[in-house]
Amino acid sequence: MHISDGIISTPVCLVAHAVAATAIYVSGRGVVSEEIPRMGMTGAALFVISLVQFPIAGVSIHLALFGLAGIILGKRAFPVVFTVLLIQALIFQYGGLLTLGINALNMGSGAFFAWLIWSYLPVNQFTKASLAGISGILVPALLMALEFRLSGYGRGIFILLLVYFVTAIIEGGITIVAVNFFRKVKPDILQK
């Protein structure tokens, strides 16, 4: 899901950087010190879980937990996602530095949508958790496919969404399990 440098044009990347910087400022404004340990631990979980990779249909995919990050952190998920992506780009070369903004926008959007679903969808928590987990993967994947398409790639790029659909289902299941666990152990960690 990480877009490498050289695929998206530089002007688009720079605009994405500016938009991502704005999003970080808006979502990080008013952070209180009590939120920061939770942000750090969620970021660490995102970082580690992305290193668990498994092959599906010739493509190597990994879990992301953006949905769960959105449920736990709400709008604070965006700066956390950005920080994790920056460290991944620097250490593992997952994605490029020029495409950091666009990657952060893609994946941060997944966490943001998950938060919206969790906070505003009038359904039971089981359904909300599964939809949040699924959207945490499908939204970034769809955005990435659209960006590739706009960059001149063929319509075949949307076939990748089928692969991400499998990951999304798995993530939806994991999000349900995690939310269930937190509800019993520490319910106040979940966003209201």
Place this chain on the structure above:
Amino acid sequence: MNRFVILPVAVILFNSVAAFSHGLEIQVVLNYPAVISTAMYSADEPAKGIMITVFSASDRAKTYQTGQTDPAGKFAFIPDAEGAWMIIADDGHGHKEETEVTVTSGFFHPQPDEPIEVPVAEVVPVESTVPDMPKSYKILMGLSLLFGITGIYYGFKVKQSHK
């Protein structure tokens, strides 16, 4: 010091990378028209990208040719005279080796019925000369960075709230 401090400290201390020392060696092959040198570290590791200086047999004061070894540690030059040629390899990290190669007149006059072997360029993927860090180290580094950033930000925010 409780076990929650001892355990991570012990993991870090015992998880050390093996340290080893290695010297530099030069192997030379005379393969008309070229003299091909291969620079290797003692552990059979090619010394890629290191500096080679060749001094002429006829004039040691003058540098005949300089260059860098390729990814396989190889460097070649074409001698223009017979005599004792000096090849000096230096990796710039304290490893240096000198080798004298004697080129005889027979080198310039290979036997007609002997096939002249022309070295075939071997395509070797260029790799970084810096050994790659194990993945577990990178994961630890990433987590350390994340916790470091979190800690600094937390300290900054607490200080702000106390003002």
